[in-house]
Amino acid sequence: xxxxxxxxxxxxxxxxxxxxxxxxxxxxxxxxxxxxxxxxxxxxxxxxxxxxxxxxxxxxxxxxxxxxxxxxxxxxxxxxxxxxxxxxxxxxxxxxxxxxxxxxxxxxxxxxxxxxxxxxxxxxxxxxxxxxxxxxxxxxxxxxxxxxxxxxxxxxxxxxxxxxxxxxxxxxxxxxxxxxxxxxxxxxxxxxxxxxxxxxxxxxxxxxxxxxxxxxxxxxxxxxxxxxxxxxxxxxxxxxxxxxxxxxxxxxxxxxxxxxxxx
Numbered sequence: 001x002x003x004x005x006x007x008x009x010x011x012x013x014x015x016x017x018x019x020x021x022x023x024x025x026x027x028x029x030x031x032x033x034x035x036x037x038x039x040x041x042x043x044x045x046x047x048x049x050x051x052x053x054x055x056x057x058x059x060x061x062x063x064x065x066x067x068x069x070x071x072x073x074x075x076x077x078x079x080x081x082x083x084x085x086x087x088x089x090x091x092x093x094x095x096x097x098x099x100x101x102x103x104x105x106x107x108x109x110x111x112x113x114x115x116x117x118x119x120x121x122x123x124x125x126x127x128x129x130x131x132x133x134x135x136x137x138x139x140x141x142x143x144x145x146x147x148x149x150x151x152x153x154x155x156x157x158x159x160x161x162x163x164x165x166x167x168x169x170x171x172x173x174x175x176x177x178x179x180x181x182x183x184x185x186x187x188x189x190x191x192x193x194x195x196x197x198x199x200x201x202x203x204x205x206x207x208x209x210x211x212x213x214x215x216x217x218x219x220x221x222x223x224x225x226x227x228x229x230x231x232x233x234x235x236x237x238x239x240x241x242x243x244x245x246x247x248x249x250x251x252x253x254x255x256x257x258x259x260x261x262x263x
Contacts, residue, residue, distance in 0.1 A: 041057050042056060056086070056111065069105075071103065075102050131149075132149045136199075145193045150185060158223060162223075166219055167252075199256055203249060213253040236258075237257070238256070
């Protein structure tokens with residue numbers, strides 16, 4: 001995922017922006033905290049990829065950090081490493097049959113020393129996934145790429161990318177293993193290519209003669225995340241030309257174009 005890394009006094013990085021949003025949420029909710037604002041032990045709190053990074057103020061005596069879920073349970077507890085930036089994982093990005101991930105909503109970040117609460121900060125973490133674009137890469141006319149954006153404040157993982165109203169519809173989420181370990185980071189985008197050949201016909205040789213290109217078609221793209229959120233968008237795709245064999249039992253229209261949604 002290429003990004004412009006040039007920074008000036010008038011521009012902030014995505015990580016700085018998310019950090020400021022979290023800090024702002026903490027200030028707005030300071031009245032709900034049992035810790036006075038002057039006792040705030042945090043020098044910086046920001047979402048960095050799939051983790052929450054925390055920097056404590058110099059001189060704060062602490063030996064543990066805890067992130068409490070909206071329901072009050074402790075999601076993660078970690079010992080403080082003096083003089084270093086602390087990193088609390090929010091979602092497991094490696095392969096796991098039952099990956100751990102935070103509950104979206106208002107979290108409570110707690111600092112402790114010898115079991116006693118030193119300070120805390122409230123912050124809101126929740127993903128908000130959008131399908132920003134659909135296109136065909138230069139090297140494929142049957143495996144489209146969806147551009148997916150997370151406009152929320154918390155990370156998540158993409159678990160499913162599906163296509164319907166296409167020559168080769170994708171199996172539903174409950175019948176597929178989905179897309180493994182594709183992080184969706186706040187205020188960032190990721191391009192995900194389908195490996196299911198949704199724009200190609202999968203037919204036997206005897207069925208090939210009955211195939212025809214459907215013309216302009218509203219293709220529905222659906223994504224699902226580890227948090228259970230499902231998002232769908234429709235993109236106009238034109239399937240024209242002649243039906244030609246790709247390989248094996250796969251066929252495609254010779255002209256496939258993803259059109260502008262304003263067309």
